[in-house]
Amino acid sequence: MEQLHAEDRRQLAYAHFREWSPSIHYAKYQSLPPGKLPRRRLYDYEILYVSQGEAATTIGETRYEWKAGQLIYLPAGLFHQNEVVSQPNAQFLGIHFDYFDELEVGSDEDMVVNEAHPLAEKFCREATNETFPPLSEQIIYTPSLLCVQLMEQLVEEFTTRPPGYELACKALMLNILSQLQRSRSTLHQRAADTVHGQRLVSLMKQMESSLAEAWSNKRLADLLLMNEDHAAKLFKQVAGQPPGEFLRSIRHREARRLLRETDLSVEEVGERTGCPDIHYFSRQFRKQEGLSPSMYRKLSRVL
Structure with a gap:
């Protein structure tokens, strides 16, 4: 995993589950054509699930390939470059979030680091616990059907925004995180x-x-x-x-x-x-x- 600048280094936050309070910054479906996306890093965390097609992500000198039914977990502060490799496009479900409701997001630009002016205080912390190691120890996950359904429900809540959607999104995200921990033992x-x-x-x-x-x-x-x-x-x-x-x-x-x-x-x-x-x-x-x-x-x- 590529090293970060010392002042931007991601911090692990050891916290009991009852202290986890994820907030959702973005949850949408996307269809993208073949080609490389700009190299970037994020202030928050991203789960990017492929529902159709194939993609790749380059981190440092390593290129990870992932296909329909898999997702990539991208932690805050990690330089990466995503790429769509399937024709004519690939379908994604993307979720940006933090663990402790610590990032104020007004637009998509607030989640992406401006490398000319990075703000060290904005990099979100990753939760860990005595039971679960950090999810960032693994890059590619194969989520269960239940986990995929939960992600789809979260996108619906976030996009339609019925009364109480913030609470529903928080509950769904906690469930998604627990499902990803369980999916370390993949199909x-x-x-x-x-x-x-x-x-x-x-x-x-x-x-x-x-x-x-x-x-x-x-x-x-x-x-x-x-x-x-x-x-x-x-x-x-x-x-x-x-x-x-x-x-x-x-x-x-x-x-x-x-x-x-x-x-x-x-x-x-x-x-x-x-x-x-x-x-x-x-x-x-x-x-x-x-x-x-x-x-x-x-x-x-x-x-």
Whole structure:
């Protein structure tokens, strides 16, 4: 990790969980074309999740590559340069935050260091605890489906700003941080500990790329060459969810993305995510979100 100037060095703040009080400075979806972004460093912390495509980040002499389903954790004061490497673009979910509600942000410029006039007192501190080491010890994370859903909820709260959104964002961010700590044992690391782990990971990727197909427990068991009960048990060990719950989660996540980022009809979104009956799709979506697909799309495009 690249060394910082002494006066700008990031400080670790040892604090009990009850003292953590994160504030959100930015939470949005972005679509960026291929190419390198300017080299920079931040006063606050950033989580940048790739929902579609591939990206890379150069820190010092090291180039980190990350793809859809992964995120990069960028601490305050760290020189870095992000790059979109996929064609025709990449889709991101970005969150800027601090741990102790210590940075006043009026515009995006307040988060980025002006290298001609860096302000040492503005660099935010990173929380650590006797239970959790600092997240900055790791650069690339593979968040759980729950963590991704929490990040999506945070973006919605921050962009639509209903009454009490600041409190909701704070609570969501605390949950996201705890989920990232747990994800240090990633899906692939857990899979490596099981005999059929790699086959299960491959199967889950196949499910994500073919959401419209029928994925019954029997089909999964047949593909894994084992009985249904044993297949379901191993699946849950690796994915952290039973097969049916995992499938519902990734279908719903994709439905949300398609409603936000495309002009496909609600019926087409349902078909692409394994639910061609528009009425059933709408009922299930409303059950998860509390509003119809059409209203979700409308609200997601308010800002």
